[in-house]
Amino acid sequence: MSNAVLKEEISPPKGRPRSEKSKNAILKATNSLLLHKSVQELSIEAIAKKAKVGKTTIYRWWPNKTAVVMDALINQPGMQTPLPTPRNNTEAVIMQLEKLIRLLQSKNGEVIAQLFSEAQTNPESHKIFENSFLSPLIDAIAFSIDRGKAEGEFGNTFDTKTIVDILCGPIFFRLMAHRPDFDDAFQESYPRKAVSLIRAN
Amino acid sequence: MSNAVLKEEISPPKGRPRSEKSKNAILKATNSLLLHKSVQELSIEAIAKKAKVGKTTIYRWWPNKTAVVMDALINQPGMQTPLPTPRNNTEAVIMQLEKLIRLLQSKNGEVIAQLFSEAQTNPESHKIFENSFLSPLIDAIAFSIDRGKAEGEFGNTFDTKTIVDILCGPIFFRLMAHRPDFDDAFQESYPRKAVSLIRAN
DNA sequence: CCGCCGATACGCTACGCGCAGTTCAGAAAG
DNA sequence: CTTTCTGAACTGCGCGTAGCGTATCGGCGG
Numbered sequence: 001m002s003n004a005v006l007k008e009e010i011s012p013p014k015g016r017p018r019s020e021k022s023k024n025a026i027l028k029a030t031n032s033l034l035l036h037k038s039v040q041e042l043s044i045e046a047i048a049k050k051a052k053v054g055k056t057t058i059y060r061w062w063p064n065k066t067a068v069v070m071d072a073l074i075n076q077p078g079m080q081t082p083l084p085t086p087r088n089n090t091e092a093v094i095m096q097l098e099k100l101i102r103l104l105q106s107k108n109g110e111v112i113a114q115l116f117s118e119a120q121t122n123p124e125s126h127k128i129f130e131n132s133f134l135s136p137l138i139d140a141i142a143f144s145i146d147r148g149k150a151e152g153e154f155g156n157t158f159d160t161k162t163i164v165d166i167l168c169g170p171i172f173f174r175l176m177a178h179r180p181d182f183d184d185a186f187q188e189s190y191p192r193k194a195v196s197l198i199r200a201n
Numbered sequence: 202m203s204n205a206v207l208k209e210e211i212s213p214p215k216g217r218p219r220s221e222k223s224k225n226a227i228l229k230a231t232n233s234l235l236l237h238k239s240v241q242e243l244s245i246e247a248i249a250k251k252a253k254v255g256k257t258t259i260y261r262w263w264p265n266k267t268a269v270v271m272d273a274l275i276n277q278p279g280m281q282t283p284l285p286t287p288r289n290n291t292e293a294v295i296m297q298l299e300k301l302i303r304l305l306q307s308k309n310g311e312v313i314a315q316l317f318s319e320a321q322t323n324p325e326s327h328k329i330f331e332n333s334f335l336s337p338l339i340d341a342i343a344f345s346i347d348r349g350k351a352e353g354e355f356g357n358t359f360d361t362k363t364i365v366d367i368l369c370g371p372i373f374f375r376l377m378a379h380r381p382d383f384d385d386a387f388q389e390s391y392p393r394k395a396v397s398l399i400r401a402n
Numbered sequence: 403c404c405g406c407c408g409a410t411a412c413g414c415t416a417c418g419c420g421c422a423g424t425t426c427a428g429a430a431a432g
Numbered sequence: 433c434t435t436t437c438t439g440a441a442c443t444g445c446g447c448g449t450a451g452c453g454t455a456t457c458g459g460c461g462g
Contacts, residue, residue, distance in 0.1 A: 015435030016431045022438085040322040043421055054439035059423070117318030120377055121241040134378055158394060161382060162371070166395070169374030170366035176321060176373075177335055181362065193359060194367070197398050216410025217456040223412075244446055255413045260448070404462085412455065419447085430437075 066125035089148030290349030
């Protein structure tokens with residue numbers, strides 16, 4: 001956080017500084033390669049080659065492939081579009097679900113599904129995926145639900161964590177189990193219906 | 202299916218028959234290695250070495266690693282325990298969900314999650330996983346739901362496919378996103394509550 | 403009934419390939 | 433002059449394929 005700034009202020013960086021040019025080249029090359037390859041097919045060597053950069057330069061700054069891809073994904077144009085302010089918590093959750101589905105329907109959705117997969121194998125990757133993607137998503141929805149509970153919009157039959165699972169699980173399940181059905185009709189109808197399920201409870 | 206029998210009746214197999222001993226050794230070695238390795242870490246070479254079998258013997262009978270692991274998983278003791286006959290469709294679905302969670306809680310659950318992941322990358326693996334695991338599971342639940350709809354136990358707000366997603370999605374999501382919470386309490390409470398959600402609709 | 407033949411499976415070894423992850427010497431920035 | 437970055441070279445592993453000699457089946461001719 002501001003630690004970095006603080007650190008720089010106290011002790012100005014010694015030695016040669018990190019090359020921003022190389023960093024950008026790596027992220028750009030990664031995004032470019034991901035247009036034609038899956039995350040698993042992607043190799044660090046290919047990234048290094050395309051970015052005209054040594055492999056070491058990549059390994060120095062990222063612990064593994066997942067981290068590189070995650071970074072490339074986030075530092076992409078139009079990734080942080082904020083939501084309009086909702087009128088109530090029910091609507092907030094619906095909009096968050098819609099946003100999630102929209103995101104997963106794009107080319108990036110494929111990449112995210114692959115990162116999710118990678119996370120199943122590698123604990124290190126799991127942490128990165130969780131911290132960079134899953135937790136922010138879940139926390140945001142959980143927050144709206146908690147507030148909705150407090151304000152009487154949602155019932156208390158399920159604990160918040162389970163409600164999040166019930167809302168998000170089907171989205172990921174459909175994406176990963178039968179992607180052909182992950183279509184516009186689903187995006188259109190699912191969020192409202194899913195939320196209506198838990199409104200009463 | 203019976204095609205195999207039919208084929209044998211028409212043209213009895215020529216040449217040296219497949220060695221059941223090798224087949225069993227391969228499946229056993231696979232299961233054994235999976236106790237300490239992930240599916241992705243598992244190598245065909247390691248299986249061959251442990252089973253004291255030529256690599257070619259494996260490649261001859263299985264198209265890829267996923268197929269071997271899937272086969273090893275199915276041909277495991279206590280894998281096909283039939284369900285007791287339910288009194289109604291609601292109960293049938295509950296029992297199926299309980300069975301699924303129980304299965305995923307065992308060591309096999311980890312392996313299945315990894316196979317699910319592998320399926321995201323490789324279309325070939327996806328087909329195998331779908332045919333051997335996902336489809337049977339989904340079809341069974343869908344059948345109960347359809348009958349439940351016809352008999353008035355369930356409503357028609359959601360189409361059957363979406364209901365299956367709503368019931369199964371959270372299970373896989375919790376397994377893959379935050380396994381620590383995939384515990385006994387979840388197994389105990391989730392199926393009944395989840396089904397109760399869709400009873401009214 | 404015996405023994406050979408074609409067909410297929412077997413275990414084994416070896417190969418080329420691609421990628422992971424590390425080492426090293428030197429260049430670049432302060 | 434010190435610190436850090438950088439790319440090339442190196443090591444090791446596993447994949448998937450090919451070829452060798454051997455084992456085991458059914459069928460056929462003697």
